[in-house]
Amino acid sequence: MTSDVPVDPTITDAFRQMSALIYAGADAGSIHQSLVDSALQLVEGCDRASLLVRTRDRYVTAASTDDIARRIDQIELEIGEGPCVDAIVSEAYQHDADLTDAKTPWPRFTERIVAETPVRSAIGYRLLLEGDKVGALNLFSDTPGGLTSTSADLGAVIASFASVALMAIRAREEAATLRQGLTSNREIGKAVGLLMAAHHISGQEAFELLRSTSQELNMKLAHVASQVIQGQESQFGPAGPAGGAKADSQV
Missing domain, CATH: 3.30.450.40 (GAF domain)
Structure with missing residues (x-):
């Protein structure tokens, strides 16, 4: 009707x-x-x-x-x-x-x-x-x-x-926050992996290193992780320090 x-x-x-x-x-x-x-x-x-x-x-x-x-x-x-x-x-x-x-x-x-x-x-x-x-x-x-x-x-x-x-x-803002969170988590995970490979430490130790650095510098954990990634890639390239470690083991 x-x-x-x-x-x-x-x-x-x-x-x-x-x-x-x-x-x-x-x-x-x-x-x-x-x-x-x-x-x-x-x-x-x-x-x-x-x-x-x-x-x-x-x-x-x-x-x-x-x-x-x-x-x-x-x-x-x-x-x-x-x-x-x-x-x-x-x-x-x-x-x-x-x-x-x-x-x-x-x-x-x-x-x-x-x-x-x-x-x-x-x-x-x-x-x-x-x-x-x-x-x-x-x-x-x-x-x-x-x-x-x-x-x-x-x-x-x-x-x-x-x-x-x-x-x-609100729905759009929540979706953006979720995407940002996922991106931050990926960067933190990558930074932990790079620190583990570079310093031969455990995952927990690498995360604690990130966290303590974040507190000392008064910076967000994700930002510290991003800086770690940029620093590692500037030295070793996108592959990280693993490639360098492998090359050393073959010498």
Whole structure:
């Protein structure tokens, strides 16, 4: 069964472009910026947008359409209240259609925003990644009542897409970390083998030599291993010291 409700081709095209960015391997920054730019383009009444993302134990603005949107994120994080901050910890999105209304649930936030920015309406959407709260998509309007219930519904769709995009970014980063780890392990193993052959020591002794050197030089173990490999290859070539040892035994 298909819906008779027509789909705005602008919306379809925007989601297609965002999907293309993700699957083309665009960097995280480009994807983040595309999300807020799409919100600005697609959501009626939206004049600005930002994306808060958790980095380690704090939230940072990963992308914004302008400095005002970024400043609003900073204000919310400073005072610890507002639609975007509450959206991260709550089950539903947070919508204040008119920040000039005295009945706002965020009096300190509203006072700062009205005094320091032209924004008069805001919506915050929680972003989830495998059940974990990882950030918020934030929409702002300079007009009281500018972000309507219709705006909020479309923003929720974009926020859902944003969660999928963050999932794709995390999966890509995890894959890159795994590849880096495998490369490092191969280099460490090769360095251990070269040290064993060069100094006639056991594998455990060779590894301990690498580890102690790493600690003494305050360098990562993989970097020390890489230096060992480069040093050995500069002296003996890619074959390592084994070839030299064999030649000596035939003398």
